[in-house]
Ligand SMILES: [Zn+2]
């Protein structure tokens with residue numbers, strides 16, 4: 094379990110005056126444990142044993158975590174992945190393997206695109222599609 098990442102997330106939220114409530118923290122923990130993109134309904138199923146987790150709760154938690162930069166939504170997979178850069182502001186680039194579903198992230202800290210006419214970009218996610226190194230290697234085809 095990634096306690097270090099959770100601790101970092103807690104510190105980050107505290108420093109920004111954001112509340113990492115138990116359900117938000119649990120969702121982040123599940124995503125960190127998964128180490129791969131997870132769909133909202135799978136998160137919901139994982140939370141159910143603790144009860145009190147209704148769909149709106151999970152979507153609100155995911156929205157919070159996404160806005161805080163702790164989680165990225167992977168549009169291509171309609172899933173969520175924990176950001177291992179602890180809410181570092183900047184542009185995230187997600188490399189999505191269309192063969193095995195692996196998502197690798199490159200996070201450009203502090204580098205944000207400039208918007209038109211004074212538009213201030215606060216977070217940015219770019220998705221690239223292709224094949225991961227393992228799927229692209231000749232051995233994978235054998
Ligand atoms: Zn990230």
Ligand SMILES: [Zn+2]
Nearest residue numbers: 190193225228
């Ligand atoms: Zn792959």
